[in-house]
Amino acid sequence: xxxxxxxxxxxxxxxxxxxxxxxxxxxxxxxxxxxxxxxxxxxxxxxxxxxxxxxxxxxxxxxxxxxxxxxxxxxxxxxxxxxxxxxxxxxxxxxxxxxxxxxxxxxxxxxxxxxxxxxxxxxxxxxxxxxxxxxxxxxxxxxxxxxxxxxxxxxxxxxxxxxxxxxxxxxxxxxxxxxxxxxxxxxxxxxxxxxxxxxxxxxxxxxxxxxxxxxxxxxxxxxxxxxxxxxxxxxxxxxxxxxxxxxxxxxxxxxxxxxxxxxxxxxxxxx
Numbered sequence: 526x527x528x529x530x531x532x533x534x535x536x537x538x539x540x541x542x543x544x545x546x547x548x549x550x551x552x553x554x555x556x557x558x559x560x561x562x563x564x565x566x567x568x569x570x571x572x573x574x575x576x577x578x579x580x581x582x583x584x585x586x587x588x589x590x591x592x593x594x595x596x597x598x599x600x601x602x603x604x605x606x607x608x609x610x611x612x613x614x615x616x617x618x619x620x621x622x623x624x625x626x627x628x629x630x631x632x633x634x635x636x637x638x639x640x641x642x643x644x645x646x647x648x649x650x651x652x653x654x655x656x657x658x659x660x661x662x663x664x665x666x667x668x669x670x671x672x673x674x675x676x677x678x679x680x681x682x683x684x685x686x687x688x689x690x691x692x693x694x695x696x697x698x699x700x701x702x703x704x705x706x707x708x709x710x711x712x713x714x715x716x717x718x719x720x721x722x723x724x725x726x727x728x729x730x731x732x733x734x735x736x737x738x739x740x741x742x743x744x745x746x747x748x749x750x751x752x753x754x755x756x757x758x759x760x761x762x763x764x765x766x767x768x769x770x771x772x773x774x775x776x777x778x779x780x781x782x783x784x785x786x787x788x789x790x791x792x793x794x795x796x
Contacts, residue, residue: 541589551575557611599652607659638693660691662719669768713783734764
């Protein structure tokens, strides 16, 4: 969109002036909508924790610019919420988590959506008026899911969970947008486009859409990139960076598609 990249909340150089100029990013590797998601990780911030940190950030800005200016700043800001995949990949789909055997697929989707509903309502009380929630891609086609099959194909049962979540999240955003005062809550969907990157990679400039660029030789799955990992020759030709995440190039194409569908333009676009 032509906006500055928001610095990470844990950036030691972050201060009030930077937040007022660039915003702030509370994202956390492994974080989910649910508190229990990725609990096997050493440290991660769930969305509830990120909201708690946001409250603290608000207090810092109030002390810096005063209540009235802070209120204006937070109610006119744009908010992006992009979580959900970890709640499936690093929770429901792993039998070590109790959620995996406590819920049916649709029951778990409803549990996550009800939690998200409560979280977005809290964000509204904290001033979030312009908010975009980004939907899930075809999770069953990430390399980690494919390597666990005997055929190497996408796991369609996992993709069905993505689609069920997206349908419910889209409806939730529409309901909140129509019921909360001055709320403009949008759902950013790129599932079909992401699927096309995977099914027709050559049409988008890629030559690999089923394996990660970063791995440890032929050992699969390696879960994440490490100092002993080896890289592909040209990461821009791969759809996936590691077992979970798209490459920068794929992410850029996905983000551009979401912006197109939502009608967003770059800040310096006068067309």
